[in-house]
Amino acid sequence: MSRWIRFLVAIAVGIALSLVYGWLINPVEYVDTSPDTLRIDYKTDYVLMVAEAFSKEGDLALVAYRLALLGDTSLVGLTQQAIHFAQKAGYNQNDIDLMQNLLNALRILYPNEGTPYP
Amino acid sequence: MKEEERGHWYLITGLVIGIVLGVIYTWVIQPVEYIDTPPSSLQQDFKDRYRSLIASAYLANHDLIRAQARLELLQDEDPLRMLSEQAQRIVAENGSPDEVRALGLLAVALSQASPESSTSTSLAKESALAKTSSPTGSYVFTPAMIPLKTFTQAVASTTPSEIPTVETVSSTLILPTPSSPSPGNPGTPTNTSQPAPSVTPIASFLPNTTPGGPFIFQSREEHCELSLATPLIQVEALDRFGTPIPGVLVIVTWKDGEERFYTGLKPEKSLGYADFSPTPGLVYAIRLGEGGEVVSNLSALQCLGSEGESFWGAWMLKFIQP
Numbered sequence: 001m002s003r004w005i006r007f008l009v010a011i012a013v014g015i016a017l018s019l020v021y022g023w024l025i026n027p028v029e030y031v032d033t034s035p036d037t038l039r040i041d042y043k044t045d046y047v048l049m050v051a052e053a054f055s056k057e058g059d060l061a062l063v064a065y066r067l068a069l070l071g072d073t074s075l076v077g078l079t080q081q082a083i084h085f086a087q088k089a090g091y092n093q094n095d096i097d098l099m100q101n102l103l104n105a106l107r108i109l110y111p112n113e114g115t116p117y118p
Numbered sequence: 119m120k121e122e123e124r125g126h127w128y129l130i131t132g133l134v135i136g137i138v139l140g141v142i143y144t145w146v147i148q149p150v151e152y153i154d155t156p157p158s159s160l161q162q163d164f165k166d167r168y169r170s171l172i173a174s175a176y177l178a179n180h181d182l183i184r185a186q187a188r189l190e191l192l193q194d195e196d197p198l199r200m201l202s203e204q205a206q207r208i209v210a211e212n213g214s215p216d217e218v219r220a221l222g223l224l225a226v227a228l229s230q231a232s233p234e235s236s237t238s239t240s241l242a243k244e245s246a247l248a249k250t251s252s253p254t255g256s257y258v259f260t261p262a263m264i265p266l267k268t269f270t271q272a273v274a275s276t277t278p279s280e281i282p283t284v285e286t287v288s289s290t291l292i293l294p295t296p297s298s299p300s301p302g303n304p305g306t307p308t309n310t311s312q313p314a315p316s317v318t319p320i321a322s323f324l325p326n327t328t329p330g331g332p333f334i335f336q337s338r339e340e341h342c343e344l345s346l347a348t349p350l351i352q353v354e355a356l357d358r359f360g361t362p363i364p365g366v367l368v369i370v371t372w373k374d375g376e377e378r379f380y381t382g383l384k385p386e387k388s389l390g391y392a393d394f395s396p397t398p399g400l401v402y403a404i405r406l407g408e409g410g411e412v413v414s415n416l417s418a419l420q421c422l423g424s425e426g427e428s429f430w431g432a433w434m435l436k437f438i439q440p
Contacts, residue, residue, distance in 0.1 A: 014136020030159035
């Protein structure tokens, strides 16, 4: 084997070692993340919690404060996305209704936000 | 230079270059993006807000099992203690009383659920058995009864171990509530019989903060055996049978101020317990609820030891709701 081939093999081994270290020995740990990085199902449950609380409290300002935690998406769009996911995932109809009520209330507050979800 | 003279350093050079390339790829070209994270990875202050929302949602739906499942997503070592501590922290920071109340009531519900789970489980099993015989009518389980069965289909899809199942969660609140049939709901388990008529409604499980008349003062005791670092005024709210009542508003007033908090935030002491540290030199008045009997002229209790040394003690005030 020529020196160049052996040299390239050494580089490949180095790359492999660094990937093994980064992915297996010392993989990334998710710590101190923010809510906007939550997976879609967790986000949907978060929106559901907001909707549940809203059904009792009726406080839209509090809703906006809570939903804003999930990032810079429009609140209406965020709720639409949650409803869409809930429908696809087969959530209980009561839960979907709660989110729909929340969406209706948000549409009054933000009439120009959001588009119908496909 | 001949190959033998140059040795094998080129191999080490190649290895180092490879490692550097790998690091550049993982850190610069394709760096880690935080997406699709679970709630357990949230920063502490976000976890606090998540926990508060769980408590607020619980106050709305009274679904303890769902609240428990949600709390488990945060992977706190001791969810009950976290709820209590957060409630106390908010009180100390003069935060929202509603938030404190929600956290406190959820903590109380959780603490009450644990010892009763075995009884309640058998209740749930009995009612489940009772559902198998009658052919008349049908009803749909509400989320309060089937914890996250449909609700977590998606949530549990990739991380099933994070969501407790029906079998692993305390079944305290698996109590059927009849509702109209919903045949078009594929994700909702249905049953084809009548619910057991003797099932206790969920509401009875929750602390009832407004029954009966106003609280009246029952007793005041000195506690000097505690050797406290700071003085303490302790309060316990009891019903007429002597059962501690959580979630009762305690109103403490003094010359230039007022503080409000709730019983039950330290369930490890008593569900009807609350306390605060008075400032030495100030005189306080305490009442439970807006219309409760006022106990006045309270101040920090100073105790004397056997050798004449002084230390702080605690007043224990008991109130009864007749």
